[in-house]
Amino acid sequence: MSADLNTDVEPSIYRIGEIVPWVSPWSTEGSFSLVLSQRFPDQLEVLQAEAPGVGVPALKGMHLQRQRAGVADHLCHVCGKPTxxxxxxxxxxxxGNFLPPAADGQRRYASPMPPTHMACAQRAQKLCPHLRLSFAHPVRFPSDPGKLRFELHPPRGMEAIGANMPVTEAIFSYYRVHTPGFSRLVERLRAQAAAEGHTVAPN
Ligand SMILES: [Zn+2]
Incomplete structure (x- = not known):
């Protein structure tokens, strides 16, 4: 082995956009504050410290601003660039999940997941076994993007942050409520995948 081997140039194993999705939170992003929402007037939003790439990534959960920007602006979950x-x-x-039936009896599919480029999903799936299930069964995003909505409940794992907020209501995340047509498609695809023995999210 060469004595002048420079280990400083060793690339980080945590490459954002490859094995670490852009949307993932990092260990140095653990402080929170409140800001007025730009998209939903009169609402407050929870603001999370931003230092992607610093410290250690968490492969579960989503950074609050990146999740909201991803869902609102169709930014790729994996690389962060526009789709x-x-x-x-x-x-x-x-x-995602199905909302309780509306007054018209229709069931709507709702999703807090930013979309993904096909190549990004395939690359992430290949490089990280943890992401294999998350990126199974790709479906083209519908031409009608549905309605953008906000969620006041903290996502799983952030309950303590919600409990310590100085206000009772603040937006943590965004989600999209999809059209009845796309919702029916998701229902069919889930039934089909379950019948084939694949893992399916609970309806
Ligand atoms: Zn991408």
Whole structure:
């Protein structure tokens, strides 16, 4: 082995956009504050410290601002760059949930997941076994993007942050409520995947 081997140039094993999704929170992003929402007037939003790439990434959960920007602006979950209508995918068989039936009896599929470029999903799935299930069963994002909504409950794992907020209501995340047509498609795809013995999110 060469004596002048420079280990400083060793790339980090945590490459954002490859084995670490852009949306993932990092260990140095653990402080929170409140800000007025730009998208939903009169609402406060929880603001999380931003230092992606510093410290250690968490592969569970999503950074609050990156989640909201991803869902609102169709930024790729994996690389953070904009997706175009021709290359914008969701994974609704394993992510998101169905809302209780509306007055018209229709069930709506709702998702807090930013979309993904196809190549990004495939790369992440190949490099990280943890992401294999999350990126199973890609479905093209519908041409009607549904309605952008906000969530006041803290996501799983952030309950203590919600409990310590100086206000009772603040927006943590965004989600999209999809059209009845896309919701029916998701219902069909989940039933089909379950019948084939695949893991499916609970309806
Ligand atoms: Zn991407």
């Amino acid at each position: 175009t209508p021709g290359d914008r995918f969701l994974f609704p068989v394993v992510t």
